[in-house]
Amino acid sequence: MTDQTWNPLLREQLTWHWTHQLRDRLDGLTDDEYFWEPVPGSWSVRPRGTGPAPVQAGSGAMTIDFAMPVPSPPPFTTIAWRLGHVIVGVLAVRNAAHFGRAPTDYQSFEYAPTAAAALDQLDAEYETWLAGVESLGESGLARPCGEAEGPYAESPLGALVLHIHRELIHHLAEVCLLRDLHLHTHGHTHGHTHGHTHGQTTRQIRQEAS
Numbered sequence: 001m002t003d004q005t006w007n008p009l010l011r012e013q014l015t016w017h018w019t020h021q022l023r024d025r026l027d028g029l030t031d032d033e034y035f036w037e038p039v040p041g042s043w044s045v046r047p048r049g050t051g052p053a054p055v056q057a058g059s060g061a062m063t064i065d066f067a068m069p070v071p072s073p074p075p076f077t078t079i080a081w082r083l084g085h086v087i088v089g090v091l092a093v094r095n096a097a098h099f100g101r102a103p104t105d106y107q108s109f110e111y112a113p114t115a116a117a118a119l120d121q122l123d124a125e126y127e128t129w130l131a132g133v134e135s136l137g138e139s140g141l142a143r144p145c146g147e148a149e150g151p152y153a154e155s156p157l158g159a160l161v162l163h164i165h166r167e168l169i170h171h172l173a174e175v176c177l178l179r180d181l182h183l184h185t186h187g188h189t190h191g192h193t194h195g196h197t198h199g200q201t202t203r204q205i206r207q208e209a210s
Contacts, residue, residue: 007138010158011130014165018126022169025176026119033182034080034115045080045111060110064088079178082171083118084111090167091125097148098157099132133161 035044043053043065053065053075064084065075077085088109095101112118136143141158149160 005138006141006158007134007136010141010161010165011133013162014168015130017169022172022176025179026122026172029079029115029119029179031115033179034083034118035078036178036182037076037078038178038181038185039076041075042078043075043081044078045084057106057109058111059108062111062113064106064111066106079115079175080112080118082175082178083122084109086168086171087112087118087121087125090164090171091122091129094160094164095125095128095132097146098160099128099135101128129164 037044041052044051045058045062045064046056048056048058048061048063051063051065053067055066055068056063057066058064064081088104088106088111092101092104092109096103112121136157141161142156144154145152145157145160147153149155152160
């Protein structure tokens with residue numbers, strides 16, 4: 001066994017999904033999709049001062065709806081909200097805690113006013129996360145997470161990596177499903193292959209057609 005046995009496997013868990021099942025499906029995300037509220041009372045990312053939730057977090061012109069404690073049942077959340085959660089709560093906060101990114105949190109982050117800007121933020125935090133995980137090598141995966149992870153401070157960083165990858169796969173699959181729902185609800189396309197089946201990407205469909 002080499003010194004890098006588990007680290008590349010953990011990264012491949014995410015990079016394979018990102019490359020073959022996910023990222024193509026986010027291409028061409030429109031602002032209409034980004035802000036679409038399928039049901040009344042959805043939580044979203046909104047211009048400052050317009051949110052209905054008890055908390056509107058964010059440092060810029062846009063804020064994200066929130067409440068503590070979270071209501072039961074939780075409000076439905078838009079693509080904008082789910083991307084904000086992934087970008088900030090899943091990736092950026094951990095990148096800051098473990099991999100040298102500038103400190104940030106839900107209150108201080110500047111949320112994207114457009115779908116394109118949100119995808120740029122997602123791509124940047126994804127790359128920072130992957131580089132950070134790679135920098136751990138093999139021995140770093142066994143290191144305790146530390147106080148940044150609260151009650152999980154003594155858990156190994158390898159466990160955090162698995163958790164973050166589960167979160168990304170889960171929430172970004174929700175975004176893809178909402179794109180499909182928007183397409184079939186509004187009855188038009190957005191200039192790209194949108195409703196892939198069984199994890200097909202635009203690249204795979206083109207290869208099959210050739």
